[in-house]
Amino acid sequence: MSSNGGPDDSGEEGPHPELCDFCGAVIPGGTVEWLALVRDSSAIHAVDPRLNGKRMLVGCSREHLARLVEQYKCRPFVAAELWAGKIMRALQRHPEGISEEDLAAETGLSAEQVQRAVMWHNIEARRWLEQYGQNEDDGHDGSQ
Numbered sequence: 001m002s003s004n005g006g007p008d009d010s011g012e013e014g015p016h017p018e019l020c021d022f023c024g025a026v027i028p029g030g031t032v033e034w035l036a037l038v039r040d041s042s043a044i045h046a047v048d049p050r051l052n053g054k055r056m057l058v059g060c061s062r063e064h065l066a067r068l069v070e071q072y073k074c075r076p077f078v079a080a081e082l083w084a085g086k087i088m089r090a091l092q093r094h095p096e097g098i099s100e101e102d103l104a105a106e107t108g109l110s111a112e113q114v115q116r117a118v119m120w121h122n123i124e125a126r127r128w129l130e131q132y133g134q135n136e137d138d139g140h141d142g143s144q
C-alpha cells in the first residue's frame with residue numbers, strides 16, 4: 001500500500017481529514033469529497049471577512065451534500081445575526097472594551113446596524129436563558 005518517496009514529513013501533523021458534515025464519516029485523503037458554499041448568517045470566518053456569512057459544506061457523497069444544502073436552505077439568513085458575529089469578533093480583539101464608534105468602524109457596520117445587532121443578541125440571549133437557563137450564573141456577563 002505505502003509507496004515510499006512521498007513528500008510527507010511525519011514530524012508535522014498532516015492535513016486534517018475532512019469529515020462529512022452530514023454523517024460525520026471521515027473522508028480519507030485522495031477520495032472525492034463533495035463541496036458546496038451556502039449562505040449562513042451564523043458563519044463568521046476567522047481571517048477573511050469576505051467569507052463572512054458563507055459556510056463551506058463537505059459531504060462524503062453527492063447525496064449527503066444535497067441533504068446538507070437542503071438543511072441550510074431552510075435556515076433563515078438573519079442579517080442581524082451576521083452583524084452580531086462581526087461585533088463579537090471585534091470585541092474579542094478588544095478585551096479592554098471599545099467605543100460604539102470604533103466598533104462600527106472596525107466591523108464596517110453603521111451605528112444603526114450595530115444597535116440592531118446588539119438588540120438581536122440580547123433577544124437571543126434572553127431566549128436562550130428561558131430555554132436552558134437554570135444554572136447558577138449570578139447575572140454576570142460571562143467573560144472569563
Ligand SMILES: [Zn+2]
Nearest residue numbers: 020023060064
Ligand atoms: Zn456523509
